[in-house]
Structure formats: C-alpha cells, structure tokens
Amino acid sequence: xxxxxWVGLGGNVGDVAAAFVSALGQLDALPGIAVExxxxxxxxxxxxxxxxxxxxxxxxRLRTTLAPVxxxxxxxxxxxxxxxxRARETRWGPRxxxxxxxxxxxxxxxxxxxxxxxxxxAERAFVLVPWAALxxxxxxxxxxxxxxxxxxxxCSGIEAIP
Numbered sequence: 001x002x003x004x005x006w007v008g009l010g011g012n013v014g015d016v017a018a019a020f021v022s023a024l025g026q027l028d029a030l031p032g033i034a035v036e037x038x039x040x041x042x043x044x045x046x047x048x049x050x051x052x053x054x055x056x057x058x059x060x061r062l063r064t065t066l067a068p069v070x071x072x073x074x075x076x077x078x079x080x081x082x083x084x085x086r087a088r089e090t091r092w093g094p095r096x097x098x099x100x101x102x103x104x105x106x107x108x109x110x111x112x113x114x115x116x117x118x119x120x121x122a123e124r125a126f127v128l129v130p131w132a133a134l135x136x137x138x139x140x141x142x143x144x145x146x147x148x149x150x151x152x153x154x155c156s157g158i159e160a161i162p
Contacts, residue, residue, distance in 0.1 A: 001034060002065035003107070006135070007075060008100040008118075008127045009038075009058045016056040017041060017161075019082050019097045024060060026078050032065040033074065039130035041161040047126055056161070059102065059131040068104045072114055075099040102127065108141050117143060125153040133160075 007027075009020050020041065028035040038060040046052045064071055082097040103117040117140045121127050128150035131138075136147035143149060 001063050002032070003063070003105040004036070005062045005064050005068075005071060005104040006102040006131065006138075007060045007062060008098070008102050008121075008131075009060060010044075010055050010098040010100070010126070011096055012046070012053045012055040013096045014083075016097070020056070020058060023078050023082060023097055023099060026081065027060075027062065027074065030074055033071070034063045035060055036063055037061045037134060039134035042126070042130050043159050043161055044126040044129075045157040047124070055126065057126045057130055059127065059134050061134060064104075068101065068107055068109060068116060069111075069114055071104070072101050075101055100127075102131070103140055106141070117141065122149050123153070125150065125155045125158055128153060129155050129158045 009023065011019055024035050024038060027033050039058045041056050041058045044055045044057050046055060066074065079097050079099050100118060101114070101116070102121055107116050109116040122143055128146060132147045132150040136145070138146045140146065
C-alpha cells in the first residue's frame with residue numbers, strides 16, 4: 001500500500017507518552033494510513049526556546065496512499081484532537097503533541113504549504129537520534145544517510161527512555 005512516510009513526534013506538556021500512543025492509533029485508523037513502526041522514545045533538551053521542560057521525541061514510519069499535503073492535513077487534525085492550537089502557541093514553545101512530516105519516500109517537494117524532506121531536519125538531533133534508531137541506513141534525497149546526519153550533530157543530553 002502506497003509509499004513510506006516518516007513522522008517526527010514530540011511534546012512536553014501533559015502525558016506525552018500516552019499522547020504518542022493515542023496519536024499513532026488515530027493515524028493507523030485513518031483510511032490510507034498504516035503505522036508500520038515507531039522508534040524508541042527519547043528525552044531531549046528543549047530546542048529553540050530553551051526555558052521550558054524537556055521534550056519526548058520519537059519517529060514513526062507510516063505507509064500511506066495519501067498525497068503528502070493530505071497526509072500533512074491528517075497529522076494536523078490529530079494534533080488538534082490532542083489540544084494543539086498552532087495559532088495560539090509560541091514558536092518552539094511548549095506543546096501537547098507535535099507531528100512533523102519529515103519525509104515521504106522518493107518525494108522532493110518545495111511548495112508554500114510543504115517542503116520535503118523537512119527543511120531543517122539535518123540540524124535537529126532530537127529528530128535524527130530516534131530516526132537513526134529506526135532507520136539508520138535510510139538515504140534522504142539531497143541530504144544523505146540518517147545515521148550520518150545524526151553523527152554530524154551534537155547529541156549530548158538526548159537519552160533513550162527505557
């Protein structure tokens with residue numbers, strides 16, 4: 001069924017681990033989306049706006065028949081169902097659930113609504129550490145292997161949750 005897609009999960013407000021389980025269940029129940037795997041969870045220092053609680057982060061692999069922009073809309077609907085209001089939040093600030101569309105197999109896209117692969121993922125250890133645990137040898141168009149991208153960053157302070 002369809003293409004593989006990778007989604008970054010994050011959050012630092014409320015029971016984030018439960019929000020991850022709930023969000024993945026909601027995604028898996030949608031037509032055209034099947035959740036195939038999820039990385040371990042990692043506790044990561046806040047990034048961008050550092051004066052806030054640490055985040056939990058993970059990366060999930062989906063299989064989808066949806067167009068990338070429709071998959072993005074589905075991710076944002078699940079975020080809203082978990083109390084996220086993008087219009088009211090501070091950039092890089094606290095959030096209940098963040099679902100970022102990181103990449104869709106063989107898709108390179110640069111539109112006003114969506115850029116794939118995600119334009120800043122090579123700078124984000126909080127994405128690359130869990131992603132490399134799930135798919136270390138995945139090659140991202142124009143960027144390289146996930147594990148090599150991770151190895152180029154400072155990953156200190158990121159710890160796996162047993």
